[in-house]
Amino acid sequence: MANIAKIDREDTSPIQRGIREALFAGVISFGLFFLFIGLKTDQNISNELILVQRWGLLAIVVALVMAGRFTMVAFVRPMIDRRNAEKAKLPPVAEEAGFFRKNFSKIAILVLFIYPVLMVLLFGFQGSLKWVDNFGIQILIYVMLAWGLNIVVGLAGLLDLGYVAFYAVGAYAYALLATHLGWSFWILLPVAGIMAAFWGVILGFPVLRLRGDYLAIVTLAFGEIIRLVLINWREVTNGAAGISGIPKISFFGLVSFNVSDPNYIAKVLGIAQSGAYYKIFLYYLILLLALLTAFVTIRLRRMPVGRAWEALREDEIACRSLGINTTTTKLTAFATGAMFGGFAGSFFAARQGFVSPESFVFLESAIILAIVVLGGMGSLVGIAVAAALMIGGTEILREMEFLKHVFGQDFTPELYRMLLFGMAMVIVMLWKPRGFVGSREPTAFLHKRKAVSSAFTKEGHG
């Protein structure tokens, strides 16, 4: 409620203003929550809906909102104003980036490579499972997806709300071909990528003429169409029940992770059986795949096609008048982005061992797009940080068992996961509308490469 009070009289102290605004916020939140928190619809024994009254909870929530608003207006905002005023007085100093900031990406990659080793040392093989799988692999899948979508949205400026469709194509390509034909992951990985890229082109063709929000809705519709076909084409996809028993990935056929195989890793290396080896192997695999995405993105940006994408994002008409073929430029962007989505999808299918249309709902597309925008479009480091914070943050909520001791036994933190996720999206966007990394490395430059504020780069209307 940032702008509610327009009357900013000089003579009122922050405390007075705080009280006034807190009362106002209290009235509003009472109105908002009166029906939804004060009353709860519940089923009684004969399955009829009845209302349960919860006025105490309503009072607590309203009081919390008022207290929050009061601290915000009376203490936090004057403090920020004061700090800004002090900053404005000082002469601007060119900030010298420290060693850590300068080498952030190198340090981050190093940390990512030693992360599973650290976890194994700290928690043992069995204890590390959770940390490597739920946090490491989960976050890295989203990092890879977001980096793939970044090619379409961040570089080419084409707003795609149905990216999860390509993820689904990759996952189903692997799931179907591996279960029916028994092909190995290493053959199917490129196959899944090519198929996803092919679908990217199929989506790309009809939307070539569309711009902005029309493009957004058609991509959204495309994502939904793919999901609905997956649900309803039962003969092939097994419908909503999904495909299970998808084979595991082997280490290039040399070492297998199936306990029954003769070349099972524990037998080959002569160590104790554990599920953790497979997870650690998967971790390194997705890390390498994600780094491949980043590497390709960085290299493509320096190639004519990458520069054409960025030119397209900045100004389509100028692009066309300079002789760039916008058709192929858009199609390559869709195809390349989709290909990485397909890679991630086939990895996802192999990791889960099970795919169903449930995993490819619009919410996933929205989360991936949110990560790209929250990270700062076009900035690979920012996107990775955003993925780690948003996905890791919601995963951590699952671990908060101690909250049960505070709020009682029937308190389930998971329930609040998506609520907090949605609110975090709003708050981060309000706090940093340009994303975590608000500056860009220009692709083309005169004499010296200098980061520019992302306010100067366009988001594209293609």
Added chain:
Amino acid sequence: MQYFVQQMVNGLTLGSIYGLIAIGYTMVYGIIGMINFAHGDIFMLGAFAALIVFLILTAMFTSVPVVVALLLMMVVAMAMTSLYNWTIEKVAYRPLRGSFRLAPLITAIGMSIALSNFVQVTQGPRNKPIPPMVSTVYNVNGISVSLKQIIIVIVTVLLLALFWYLVNKTSLGRAQRACEQDRKMAALLGIDVDRTISITFIMGAALAAVAGTLFLMYYGVVAFSDGFVPGVKAFTAAVLGGIGSLPGAMLGGLMIGFIESMWSAYFSIDYKDVAAFSILAIVLIFLPSGILGRPEVEKV
């Protein structure tokens, strides 16, 4: 023939509900150029508010006339969703006005996730069924028309008439149309742009609340996740009709309603949404700015 007319009736009912939601999308888009993704969840909130009012009424009185109950449900739902949309606009969208285009879209998606999960947390994840409110069915030449459908169509027509009057004949509507054309110029001419935008959000929310109430009355059940699918379809309808155009939104809504009921009647009910989305894609290939939308002028 009878079967066909029957499907027309069903399509008209469905289309009216989509149209009412679509107007909210298209108005907000017209005035600030933003896809209000949370609008579908505003619709769901409206349905829930109506449900709670219905439960309060049945708990307090033994019998309430249906007209009174429906009116009360609608009015309370409209007030609730208006308050929600007004607050959301102030908190989440206004600070980002003038920021780059994707920022408000992301906050809107975040709001949509937050709202539906807020209802899940506070009201529980189950479906909420209510006993049928209106069950009269008329039979005209072998075509069955239920009173529910008649109510839906009449309420929609009345609201559209009121709405048309507001937008075309009052100073408020003039201010809205002025803001739509050129916000800066409108501000220079003394229009309170912020207030106009707030009122636009309130109007959109009120129409969505009516749609929510009608939805609850028609299907007799609502769940926290019910905002997404009608929301996406209404948005599809708005784009199909040409986003920013009010008659277009209603036309698009009716078209989506007809496509859905015809497809499920003659082809397969499983693929009705696929049909609706495919037709959207096909229409947009040939008419890139929708049926009644103004073609975008490319400025160099």
